[in-house]
Amino acid sequence: MLKVALITTGCRTNQADSSAIRAALKEMPVQFVAQGTQADVVVVNACTLTADADRTAKKAINLAARQGAKPILAGCLATRLVNSNEATLDDVLIVPGTADRNQLISLLKKLALEQQPQDVEKTKPLELRTRPNIKVQDGCNHSCAYCIVPSVRGPAKSVAVDQVKAAVLEAAGLGAAEVVLTGIDLASWGQDLGGKTVFDLLDALLALNTGMRFRISSIEPHGLDEGLFQRLAGHKDMCPFLHVPVQSGSQRILDLMNRDGNVKKLAQMLRLAKQQIPGLSLGLDLICGFPGESEDDFEQTVAFVNAVQADNLHVFPFSKRPGTLAASMLDDVPNAIKAQRVAKLRTMAKHAREKAAASMIGTHVEVVDIKGRNQTSISKNGFEVVRPGPRRQGRFNVFIEGVDGSTLVAQELK
Secondary structure, eight states, X not given: OEEEEEEEOSSHHHHHHHHHHHHHTTTSSEEEOOTTSOOSEEEEEEOOSSHHHHHHHHHXXXXXXXXXXXXXXXXXXXXXXXXXXXXXXXXXXXXXXXXXXXXXXXXXXXXXXXXXXXXXTXXXXXXXOSSOEEEOEEOOOOOOTTOOXXXXXXXXXXXXXXXXXXXXXXXXXXXXXXXXXXOSSGGGTTXXXXXXXHHHHHHHHXXXXXXXXXXXXXXXXXXXXXXXXXXXXXXXTBOOEEEEEEEOSOHHHHHHTTOXXXXXXXXXXXXXXXXXXXXXXXXXXXXXXXTTOOHHHHHHHHHHHHHHTOOEEEEEEOOOOTTSGGGGSOOOSOHXXXXXXXXXXXXXXXHHHXXXXXXXXXXXXXXXXXXXXXXEEXXXXXXXXXXXXXXXXXXXXXXXXXXXXXXXXXXXXX
């Protein structure tokens, strides 16, 4: 039995890729284990969005080598290293490919068969996950100055409706309570399928009546539309949750980033979402210290966050990525200033999140349990909930009696 530690860094799309790798090996003599538990092979399915992401992946690779496992680097970082002809990592097998995982899967199958071929006919059950990530789209057609994703994941590609429906039905059959729809640019879903839209996909999935709820992991600003808001607000199986990669509240910086859209119109659309979707949790991605970002530009971002009442921020300091437009720009914002700006936004996010959590005290909310975390659930709008009692399957309601920071403290309804 080949023991494989599969480590995933980065976004939910990477997590979905790792789940697909696990599923493809379900009939092979492969046991997935945690790193450090005498793994034969450690696969690092790595993000390369930021310099910090690269460092995280390389630390995992180095740890695997020290523990005597065979390290394999996959995912976006592997693809970037191969495409750019950068120096390879010593004694590390690099397997590129994000849209097509077959090379990595074939390699793991080969290693498994070499180690224990007699076990091939034994079929292991698929893993039960209460909140699986299902990838419905990959790649991106935009050319944001800071972003390396199009070069490692390629152009936008949609997963066909029937394939997504099959994955959703499989998840329902395994007892999932929620599906997280993932992709690099979900708003572009369907553009390569004869002009379909992401609304067509949502409607097809909701029509299955699986009893599961659906969460959109993130959506680009060009995908914000009243049609989307109506579905999030009006269907019991949609989670009132939006995460939008805004990146900056300064129009000047957005233009330098080569981002489409207008800051004022985006703020109006996000405020409309707050008005139309009861209980909406709004998250934003933001970059601090992009080349040329002045103190005034940063304060415009602060004002934007306050204006749209975001309660969850993913904040990153700008870091140059090789081959991007921004790599040739003068990185003129000192690291200390970047760190100060990141800290300020993260403090704002913490306070906003705690305020939003406190507003739910005394209400009933629907939750699903999180696998592997006893007495911990997640609400429809994405807040962590702690409660007494054993784990439960499916969707159920709890009463929020208090908070601990931004975590909801609940009692299960009798």
